[in-house]
Amino acid sequence: MGFPRGRELVLGVGAGIAAYKSCDLLRRLQERGFLITVVPTPSSLHFVGKATWEALSHRPVISELWSDVAKVPHIEIGKRADLVVIAPATADLIARIASGRADDLLTSVVISTKAPVILIPAMHPEMWQNPATVSNVEVLRERGIFVMDPDVGRLTGEDVGVGRFPESSKIIDFVEASYGRRADLIGARFLITGGGTREPIDPVRYIGNRSSGRQAHEIAERAALRGAQVTLIMGPNSLPDIEGITSVSVETAEEMGDALQHHQGQCDVLVMTAAVADARPVVREDRKIKKDQLGAILLEENPDLLQRAAGRRSPGQILVGFAAETEPAEVDLIRLGSEKLARKGVDLLYVNDVSAGAVFGSDETSGFLLDKSGVIESFTAVSKRQMADRLLDAISERISHE
Numbered sequence: 001m002g003f004p005r006g007r008e009l010v011l012g013v014g015a016g017i018a019a020y021k022s023c024d025l026l027r028r029l030q031e032r033g034f035l036i037t038v039v040p041t042p043s044s045l046h047f048v049g050k051a052t053w054e055a056l057s058h059r060p061v062i063s064e065l066w067s068d069v070a071k072v073p074h075i076e077i078g079k080r081a082d083l084v085v086i087a088p089a090t091a092d093l094i095a096r097i098a099s100g101r102a103d104d105l106l107t108s109v110v111i112s113t114k115a116p117v118i119l120i121p122a123m124h125p126e127m128w129q130n131p132a133t134v135s136n137v138e139v140l141r142e143r144g145i146f147v148m149d150p151d152v153g154r155l156t157g158e159d160v161g162v163g164r165f166p167e168s169s170k171i172i173d174f175v176e177a178s179y180g181r182r183a184d185l186i187g188a189r190f191l192i193t194g195g196g197t198r199e200p201i202d203p204v205r206y207i208g209n210r211s212s213g214r215q216a217h218e219i220a221e222r223a224a225l226r227g228a229q230v231t232l233i234m235g236p237n238s239l240p241d242i243e244g245i246t247s248v249s250v251e252t253a254e255e256m257g258d259a260l261q262h263h264q265g266q267c268d269v270l271v272m273t274a275a276v277a278d279a280r281p282v283v284r285e286d287r288k289i290k291k292d293q294l295g296a297i298l299l300e301e302n303p304d305l306l307q308r309a310a311g312r313r314s315p316g317q318i319l320v321g322f323a324a325e326t327e328p329a330e331v332d333l334i335r336l337g338s339e340k341l342a343r344k345g346v347d348l349l350y351v352n353d354v355s356a357g358a359v360f361g362s363d364e365t366s367g368f369l370l371d372k373s374g375v376i377e378s379f380t381a382v383s384k385r386q387m388a389d390r391l392l393d394a395i396s397e398r399i400s401h402e
């Protein structure tokens with residue numbers, strides 16, 4: 001897979017001798033069509049000076065927070081970036097980024113950008129293997145920053161070991177693998193529903209279900225990371241907010257239906273993960289029902305929100321449904337899923353096996369991703385994040401074939 005041309009890349013340079021190798025990396029990235037702004041740390045200029053970076057990038061280079069203040073460069077550069085690659089990343093720079101410091105232009109760009117950040121460490125083995133660096137790298141990886149493992153080989157001076165700056169071609173492969181996955185949804189507008197709805201019986205009771213909203217939360221988070229613009233409509237849940245997306249809280253199926261109708265016109269992809277309560281009480285009592293009258297609560301069916309959404313879809317809009325089933329055999333699951341996919345008029349359907357309390361509230365999921373031709377992929381006890389990634393891959397493929 002190649003890179004789309006014309007993307008803005010920030011090349012951050014840390015104060016390591018490998019900075020000279022970044023000159024070559026810059027040229028190779030330019031050959032791949034990237035437009036590059038170099039942001040060296042002030043001390044890295046001891047190794048490679050500003051004039052070199054300006055000549056190679058054909059752009060002015062600043063490294064201090066105090067230059068060009070009127071233009072607020074750390075926010076401007078971070079906002080414009082489609083990708084930030086820091087090469088070399090020194091132990092000190094890694095530590096500063098891990099602790100959220102913003103004491104020079106580069107760290108300020110990193111802390112304010114929404115673009116994927118990729119670090120290419122290079123240092124002596126003692127520094128790379130020091131527990132402080134090891135735990136800083138772990139923290140960064142957990143936060144979604146891509147950190148490449150350095151090469152093993154000859155270092156500055158006589159020593160040999162792990163910590164060597166990799167060849168440009170290897171770095172580009174790594175950048176391609178990390179970036180390609182994450183930026184493929186730039187510009188796509190996602191509308192995602194999740195969680196269960198609650199249908200009030202009286203002021204204290206409701207009909208609900210065991211859906212936790214986690215799967216929708218993962219899909220929303222991963223889609224946003226890959227560049228999508230996300231609106232998440234959720235029933236009551238206890239999940240943390242996701243930065244950078246629009247969240248809409250609803251309680252009943254009716255409220256969810258209204259929110260869907262309101263937002264559907266502005267989306268390219270609708271992912272209907274929500275466990276909509278199939279029925280609601282005909283009357284919502286204003287006062288708490290006495291227990292001797294609880295035996296007869298009259299229910300009526302809720303509208304099928306997904307089917308309605310399918311009825312008003314705009315050309316090219318992609319619809320994804322979910323089905324929670326408790327069938328004992330795989331064949332039945334797939335058959336039921338395929339029937340549901342056709343009945344609901346969706347492009348993709350994930351059929352979950354939720355028997356024996358699996359899936360709901362859990363971090364894992366098992367099931368089949370289907371389209372009209374059958375099973376695209378099967379999942380056995382994978383994390384909901386993994387399932388979200390694979391679903392987004394399938395959606396991304398459909399978007400690119402539009």
Ligand code: CTP
Pocket residue numbers: 253272273274275276277278302303304305306307320321322323324344
């Ligand atoms: N769904 C919906 N509105 C409803 C019920 C379900 O939009 N009132 C959506 C769900 O969000 C999910 C899909 O339809 O994406 C499948 O839900 P499911 O409850 O499995 O389907 P049902 O049509 O209710 O099928 P069943 O007869 O098996 O209950």
